[in-house]
Every structure is written in structure tokens, then in C-alpha cells.
Amino acid sequence: MMQTAYAFTLLRVALGVMWLAHALLKIVVFTLPGADQFFVAHGFPAHSAYVVVAAELAGGLMILLGFHGRAASLALLPVLAGAASVHLPNGWVFTANGGGWEYPAFLMIASVVHALGGDGALALRPAGAQP
Structure with a gap:
């Protein structure tokens, strides 16, 4: 059904933009050395x-374009699990001090x-397309 196809397009584009935005946040706002210090402070x-920023940029672009986007979504699940683990002690709501784990959990789903x-x-490479 055409509506379903466009619904999944909307999901794909939103996920791709989210990944790119989070990568750029680490690059532009926190800077890579600052983000790295944050990661180390949380046991990574x-x-x-x-590595995470490179994965977010590559995966986000793949998802946004629909070029092996489904595989990229699965490959990025460990990044989201890591983000959820950082926010787990802060509680459920992401607006909690330090951010809760609801947002990474929702993005995993x-x-x-x-x-x-x-x-x-x-999609640039629709499902079932030959390589």
C-alpha cells in the first residue's frame, strides 16, 4: 500500500536526520575532544x-538516503544501547537532570x-534491489 511506503519513508528520513544531528552536535557543539572526554568519563x-561519530555520520547518511538503511539501523543499535546505559541512572524521562533513557529507548524501537x-x-536502494 502506498501510504505504508510513505510512512516508512518518513520514519527513515526522521531517523537519518536524527543521527546526523547527533553527530554534528558532538562535532560542532561539544567538539570531538570534549565528546571523547564525556565518553571516557562514562566508562567507554x-x-x-x-568511532561513534563516524558511525553516526555514515549510518545517518545511509538511513537518510535509503542505501542499506535497514542494515544501518540495526548496526547503530549498540550506539543507542550505550546512550541508554549512560542515561539509565537518571531515570526514565529525558528531561530529567542529565537526561533519562526514554529517548534512546524510543530510538532503539x-x-x-x-x-x-x-x-x-x-529509497536510493530499495529492499530487494540487486547489488
């Missing part, structure tokens, strides 16, 4: 922010829905 390996439902219409 040194320089892990650089949205990513799984994207992976299961597909890229929708106007």
Missing part, C-alpha cells in the same frame, strides 16, 4: 567518541521498526 574506551518495515518509498 578512549577515543570511542570518534524506531530503528527496529525501520529494519523490519523497510526504507519505504524514494
